[in-house]
Amino acid sequence: MTRDRPISPLAKQLVADIQRGGFNDTLALWGCLPGQCLLDLPRTYDLLSIIEATTEKGGTAVDLGAGTGVLGFGYLAFGGGFVYMVEQNEAMVGLLKQKAEELGFADRVEIIEDDVRTIELPGPVDYVLAELVSTGLLREPLISAAQNIRAEAKDALYLPTDAYLGAELLNRSGMPLTEVQRYAHVHIPTEDALHVDSIVRFFLPLGGTPEFLRLHTSLGHPDGTISGLYETLCSPLELVLSWKDKAQLQFDPLHAGQDIPVHLAYPFGGDSQDVVAEIIDT
Numbered sequence: 001m002t003r004d005r006p007i008s009p010l011a012k013q014l015v016a017d018i019q020r021g022g023f024n025d026t027l028a029l030w031g032c033l034p035g036q037c038l039l040d041l042p043r044t045y046d047l048l049s050i051i052e053a054t055t056e057k058g059g060t061a062v063d064l065g066a067g068t069g070v071l072g073f074g075y076l077a078f079g080g081g082f083v084y085m086v087e088q089n090e091a092m093v094g095l096l097k098q099k100a101e102e103l104g105f106a107d108r109v110e111i112i113e114d115d116v117r118t119i120e121l122p123g124p125v126d127y128v129l130a131e132l133v134s135t136g137l138l139r140e141p142l143i144s145a146a147q148n149i150r151a152e153a154k155d156a157l158y159l160p161t162d163a164y165l166g167a168e169l170l171n172r173s174g175m176p177l178t179e180v181q182r183y184a185h186v187h188i189p190t191e192d193a194l195h196v197d198s199i200v201r202f203f204l205p206l207g208g209t210p211e212f213l214r215l216h217t218s219l220g221h222p223d224g225t226i227s228g229l230y231e232t233l234c235s236p237l238e239l240v241l242s243w244k245d246k247a248q249l250q251f252d253p254l255h256a257g258q259d260i261p262v263h264l265a266y267p268f269g270g271d272s273q274d275v276v277a278e279i280i281d282t
Ligand SMILES: C[S@@+](CC[C@H](N)C(=O)[O-])C[C@H]1O[C@@H](n2cnc3c(N)ncnc32)[C@H](O)[C@@H]1O
Pocket: 033, 034, 037, 038, 064, 065, 066, 067, 068, 069, 070, 071, 086, 087, 088, 089, 092, 114, 115, 116, 117, 130, 131, 132, 133, 140, 141
């Protein structure tokens, strides 16, 4: 979902400047998710346009999982005063230092090589930039990172502010059998739970045999917009369903009009194999 807003010249310039110099060599070192994220331009320009619309002049931000630094550098380019960039990958930290110099931001950035889940921020922040997001809030530690820095970000804006998690059931060929059902709304600044554990009920309008669960995620932002479905952010994720009664799967397709209760449980930041997605009773 891209925005209607035109891409600002500042945003275009920033993305081009980050790509200049040793960028490609550094990113090639480790196959590089942050590099792919930067080059997912609909994602990158949408996030920059939100930051441009919401940055207060002279404020302080933290960029959690800074990667190429595009969000934190964007904050500075749009009038922010100072940014802490936290990144655990050594190669990315080297790139961030080089880019901070090249972009003329070196005296407005503190680059911290550390784990976002345990770091103690040096001071309070007005804005939390945290594109530590994978579909279903799996794989990346957004929630534990937000919980960890919460005390230093009492009245801060958060990007993203909300995550809306939904799922649908698919048959063996990957055809949807149900509508997408929301199973969680996570308000990032205040979320206390570190896991999902719920019974999600799906209505099967035409019958069939569900074999997969497809997770969907969309994000709410501090400018009031909602987005999702980028190549590197919030793309759908398919998981194999298990059944409490396996025999039923082979011999007895479910009937039109049935309700299918699925037990869906996993830790935020966990991996796909940590997910319990089990049809519990039909
Ligand atoms: C999806 S990338 C996003 C990069 C950048 N913020 C952007 O939007 O383009 C996530 C980044 O977070 C970093 N990261 C993941 N887990 C981390 C952790 N526990 N502590 C610090 N950095 C982490 C990864 O190394 C990666 O650079």
